[in-house]
Every structure is written in C-alpha cells, then in structure tokens.
Amino acid sequence: MALAHPSRQPEPGRAELSINPLYTRVPMHIPKNELPARGLDPDLAYQLVHDELMLDGNARLNLATFVTTWMEPTADKLMAECFDKNMIDKDEYPRTAELEARCVRMLAGLWNAPSVAEAPGCSTTGSSEACMLAGLALKRRWQHKGGTGKPNMVMGINVQICWEKFANYWDVEARLVPMEGDRFHLSPEEAVALCDENTIGVVAILGSTFDGSYEPVEQICAALDELQQRTGLDIPVHVDGASGAMIAPFCDPGLRWDFRLARVASINTSGHKYGLVYPGVGWVVWRDAAALPEDLVFRVNYLGGDMPTFALNFSRPGSQVVTQYYNFLRLGFDGYRRVQQSCRDVATTLSGQIAELGPFQLLTKGAQLPVFAFTVAGDQPFSVFDVSTALRTQGWLVPAYTFPANRTDLAVLRIVVRNGFSLDLAEALVADLKRLLPTLRGQQRPGAASFAHGA
Numbered sequence: 001m002a003l004a005h006p007s008r009q010p011e012p013g014r015a016e017l018s019i020n021p022l023y024t025r026v027p028m029h030i031p032k033n034e035l036p037a038r039g040l041d042p043d044l045a046y047q048l049v050h051d052e053l054m055l056d057g058n059a060r061l062n063l064a065t066f067v068t069t070w071m072e073p074t075a076d077k078l079m080a081e082c083f084d085k086n087m088i089d090k091d092e093y094p095r096t097a098e099l100e101a102r103c104v105r106m107l108a109g110l111w112n113a114p115s116v117a118e119a120p121g122c123s124t125t126g127s128s129e130a131c132m133l134a135g136l137a138l139k140r141r142w143q144h145k146g147g148t149g150k151p152n153m154v155m156g157i158n159v160q161i162c163w164e165k166f167a168n169y170w171d172v173e174a175r176l177v178p179m180e181g182d183r184f185h186l187s188p189e190e191a192v193a194l195c196d197e198n199t200i201g202v203v204a205i206l207g208s209t210f211d212g213s214y215e216p217v218e219q220i221c222a223a224l225d226e227l228q229q230r231t232g233l234d235i236p237v238h239v240d241g242a243s244g245a246m247i248a249p250f251c252d253p254g255l256r257w258d259f260r261l262a263r264v265a266s267i268n269t270s271g272h273k274y275g276l277v278y279p280g281v282g283w284v285v286w287r288d289a290a291a292l293p294e295d296l297v298f299r300v301n302y303l304g305g306d307m308p309t310f311a312l313n314f315s316r317p318g319s320q321v322v323t324q325y326y327n328f329l330r331l332g333f334d335g336y337r338r339v340q341q342s343c344r345d346v347a348t349t350l351s352g353q354i355a356e357l358g359p360f361q362l363l364t365k366g367a368q369l370p371v372f373a374f375t376v377a378g379d380q381p382f383s384v385f386d387v388s389t390a391l392r393t394q395g396w397l398v399p400a401y402t403f404p405a406n407r408t409d410l411a412v413l414r415i416v417v418r419n420g421f422s423l424d425l426a427e428a429l430v431a432d433l434k435r436l437l438p439t440l441r442g443q444q445r446p447g448a449a450s451f452a453h454g455a
C-alpha cells in the first residue's frame with residue numbers, strides 16, 4: 001500500500017512524461033512512476049516539476065485552508081538561508097535553538113503563564129504533533145496519579161482529526177460530545193457529565209474548525225472546579241488553540257481562556273496558521289514543570305551541557321522556527337493585532353454581505369476566529385454542495401460539508417479569512433456569488449447541478 005496517498009492509483013494514460021520539444025534537443029523518455037535510470041540537467045528537471053504544479057489551485061483563492069500561503073520577501077530570504085538547519089542539532093545550531101526558546105517564552109507570556117521562565121514548551125511540526133505531546137503529558141500525569149483503568153479523554157465531536165488520531169494511536173478512549181440543536185461545540189455540562197476517574201483531561205477548542213466558534217473554556221474550567229469540589233476528581237484542561245491562540249490574545253484580550261485559568265495545563269497553536277509562517281511549525285506550552293512529567297523528556301547532550309527535548313520527530317527543519325521568530329520581531333504585538341483584526345473585519349463584512357443575498361443563513365459571523373459557516377436557508381432548489389461547485393467554476397475554493405452527530409442533517413459552506421484575503425477579494429467573491437445565484441435558482445432541485453463537474 002502506498003501510504004503517501006492510500007487511495008491513489010497511478011494516473012490513467014501514458015506512463016511517461018510528455019516533453020515540450022523546446023526543452024530538449026533529442027526526444028527523451030522519462031517514466032512517471034519509476035525512478036528514471038539516468039538523471040536530467042537541473043534546468044530541465046526544474047521546468048518539468050514546475051509545469052506539473054501548474055494545475056494546483058491558486059492559494060489566494062483557497063478559502064478552505066487555515067494555513068499560511070504567503071510570507072513577505074524578507075521572510076522568504078531568511079527561510080532560504082535556513083533550509084539546511086536541522087532543529088534537533090542543537091550542537092551545530094545553538095542560535096536556532098535559542099530562537100526557539102525565545103519563541104516559547106514569548107508565547108508563554110502571551111498566554112499568561114504564571115512564570116514565563118518556568119513554562120516548558122517546544123516547537124513541533126504543527127498542531128497535530130503538539131496535540132500528541134500535550135495528550136501524552138495528560139496521560140502520563142494520570143498514570144502517575146495512580147490511574148490504571150482504560151484512560152479516556154473528553155471533547156466535543158467537533159475536534160480536529162488529530163485528537164481522534166491521538167486517542168487511536170495511544171489507546172485512549174475518545175469521549176465525544178455530540179452536537180445538539182444549535183450547539184455546535186462542547187458545553188460545560190456535557191463535558192462534566194462524561195468525566196470519571198479515568199479521564200486524563202478535557203480538550204477545549206479555541207476555536208472550532210467547523211464554524212470558527214470559540215468553546216467556552218472559562219465555563220468548562222468552572223464546571224470542572226465544581227466537579228472537583230463535589231467528587232474530588234481533578235481533571236486538567238488542554239486548550240487546542242491551533243488557530244485561536246494566535247487570535248484571542250490580540251483581538252479579545254479580556255477573554256479568559258489561557259493560563260489565567262488555573263485548570264489549563266497546556267496550550268498548542270499552529271505557527272503556520274495565524275502565526276503567519278509557512279507550513280510546518282506548531283507550538284505547545286505547559287503551565288509549569290508539574291504539567292509536563294519529567295519522564296517524558298529526553299536529554300540530548302548539548303555542548304557539554306544537556307538539552308531537554310520532547311518530540312515525536314528527531315530531525316526537523318529549523319527554517320520555520322526561525323521565521324516564526326522573525327514574525328514576532330517584525331510584527332510585535334501591535335502588528336499581529338492589526339493583521340488579525342483586519343482578517344476579522346473582512347470576515348464579518350463578508351458574512352454580512354452573504355447574509356444579505358437572501359438564500360443563505362449564517363451559523364457564525366466570523367467574529368471569533370475570522371472563519372464563518374453558513375447554510376442554504378429554507379426551500380431552495382440548490383444545496384451548499386451546488387454552491388461550492390458553482391464557486392469552483394470561478395476559481396474559488398469554498399468547501400461544503402455535513403456536520404457530525406447529532407446534526408448530520410445540516411450541511412454548510414465555510415470560509416476561512418487569512419492574511420492576504422482583502423476586502424477587494426471579498427467583494428469579488430460576493431459579486432461572483434450574486435452572478436451565480438440565478439443559475440442556481442433555476443435548477444430543478446438540489447444536486448441537479450447546473451455546475452456539476454464536467455457539465
């Protein structure tokens with residue numbers, strides 16, 4: 001099984017690349033799916049790979065992804081200078097290691113750790129790895145406290161897939177709270193109801209990938225405080241701030257979701273989402289040394305001293321960590337605040353304009369994460385899937401998907417506003433949507449796609 005893409009068969013058609021006659025003086029036969037017997041000159045190899053990628057989408061029109069698709073030229077330059085740096089090689093690259101440590105301290109401060117100098121943390125390849133590490137720390141803490149049953153973790157069914165992976169890979173039961181009515185994420189009551197002596201932790205998401213809403217972290221913590229008073233169970237909370245931990249500190253400084261809440265043991269974020277760095281960098285920070293069991297930490301010998309590491313990977317690129325530090329210096333608190341606030345302004349303006357078109361109903365407005373979900377309201381002859389297909393004809397990537405239990409009856413479109421998606425682009429999107437509506441309205445019924453693939 002080809003794990004890189006288990007469902008991918010070789011493309012139908014010829015098994016060789018077609019070569020533009022301008023590229024070579026003699027005809028060449030270059031296989032697509034086998035390692036070629038002999039190599040090519042770099043210019044030709046470059047041109048062939050470059051041409052292959054021409055059909056990938058235009059990232060600026062991709063309103064599906066949370067991940068950074070543009071950095072400024074000075075960041076590109078720094079990144080190129082650091083492509084060779086291996087994050088694990090602290091001996092060879094002590095300054096890269098120092099910049100990583102500074103980023104951790106900046107994040108610990110931003111998230112109000114009680115003692116910034118004593119909050120352990122590290123970079124990762126993304127939030128997924130960060131969540132694995134945070135989950136492992138929770139599991140080990142529970143074991144140290146004498147837990148012996150089958151461990152479980154409580155979370156909303158709207159969690160990102162990395163938490164289902166965590167549960168599967170590390171033998172933890174995922175206790176998923178379903179959606180109900182207009183509740184599309186975890187509530188304090190439902191979270192507490194599923195906790196018992198084998199609960200290693202509760203995951204609260206800031207914010208949900210389904211609709212961009214923040215889960216009520218403070219209220220979840222308060223309900224767990226009350227549970228502890230009642231039963232003695234002391235259950236820590238991990239905040240999955242993949243997106244929101246780089247939004248809320250700047251745009252919602254009064255919101256209490258971070259280490260100001262004593263029950264919050266750890267927080268992760270994706271440096272490559274609203275941290276504004278190219279993929280793959282993530283971060284995880286623990287409240288204090290007690291939140292990260294010492295026996296999970298490996299000591300690598302580092303210039304005669306010793307350097308603690310906690311990671312799933314060994315070798316890993318250092319350039320994203322360096323450009324994360326660059327962004328922190330370059331933008332500062334105020335720069336991040338302006339970038340994130342302008343994303344939020346675009347999101348709320350765009351959601352308002354979409355609501356005014358008539359046939360759509362907003363689930364969220366983009367006033368928390370700059371992300372909103374909307375559905376087709378009432379009895380229309382088209383579905384969200386038809387809208388997604390229609391927008392694709394204009395180059396826009398706006399995903400449509402069905403919600404999980406118990407709202408599988410609900411299907412939505414979701415728009416993620418990232419830095420670089422300007423008000424001008426938002427206006428162009430609304431104009432396209434307006435222009436497509438008469439055709440959509442002219443359909444016989446939902447799914448009778450006027451814009452179906454290939455139609």
Ligand SMILES: *Cc1c(COP(=O)(O)O)cnc(C)c1O
Nearest residue numbers: 126127128160162209240242270
């Ligand atoms: C994106 C996301 C993740 C996974 O993050 P990666 O950085 O893509 O690994 C986890 N949780 C939430 C809430 C997310 O939005």
